[in-house]
Amino acid sequence: MSTVVLHGVVSLDGFVAGPDDDPGPIFDWYVNGDHRLDSQDMADPAPGGLRVSRASYDYVRPMWDAIGVMVIGRHLFDLTNGWEGRPPTGDHVVVVSHRPKPDGWHPEAAYHFVDDLTAAIATARGLAGDRVVALAAGDVGGQALALGLVDEVALDLAPVVLGEGKRFFGPNSTSVLLDDPHVVIQGDRVLHLRYRVRR
């Protein structure tokens, strides 16, 4: 049975990005270290890419490896053009959207467009098997939490106040109790927190 984890980087005031979708300084921890996160070789000397502190690498890399399926909203799909058909983590991406896949968009990609959030999570669970379903924070993620479809919440808390922007839990979230965090790891410009949702 898969675990559904609502996941994202967040500012101290609860935003995953500014109003213009720019995460700004809350992503600093992705590029201020010397352990290559987006490569199978953490000492990969190739330029570019994500380079994090050792503490962040040791937490995030196994988490990424455990992900089987990502669930994202249409906004993130459009913003990234679906990462050109290559999921940054996992093997499949489920896009929650009332609109279908764009005509001719990467026909080979394992992207699944589902027009209903509950059905999208069910599809993702089916595809994930025993692996993790990673649900992107934001409007869709907050709705899923409110619907009781989320098992855990993982926040990468940046020491930044953004002031305004897109909320981690979206605009529709209702009151939800979580357990105390079972992960509290200090990186460099990020505090990794992970909570189980109370049933």
Add this chain to the structure above:
Amino acid sequence: MSTVVLHGVVSLDGFVAGPDDDPGPIFDWYVNGDHRLDSQDMADPAPGGLRVSRASYDYVRPMWDAIGVMVIGRHLFDLTNGWEGRPPTGDHVVVVSHRPKPDGWHPEAAYHFVDDLTAAIATARGLAGDRVVALAAGDVGGQALALGLVDEVALDLAPVVLGEGKRFFGPNSTSVLLDDPHVVIQGDRVLHLRYRVRR
């Protein structure tokens, strides 16, 4: 020289209370332990009061003892009726308000009504001497942070999503960078975090 600390209990989605000013479950940690916080005797057997975990007591009690002056907005003053003239921490309370002290309200109380936020913080610093100025989270606190009047931010982060309510940093906050937290302490239903503001 006093330190100005913006301070409050906050939900994971950044709220200090619901829309009705009810903090709800984010205050659970204040009453779920056996160490009496609001008494000079931590084993005080008298009924009622705030009873926290040992970890929270060891962090919060010295913090409270260090406070010389509280700065609050008019909303919190009206909500609590100024705690009937007895500051919960410190010796003085500065109320940021365009309206004066209510006629006949506790003439003996060391409460100071100041009609300008910058002047209010200056008044509080003067009264505090070397002790801490504790600035309540919310609209006034967020404005002070945006104005560069805050030295540290102390959040007691509850494992709760409230969904909507009054924001810790208020509606007016601008983008501000903080250092990584120098305090990360896990209590029971609270994670105590403390950050210095970057200059």
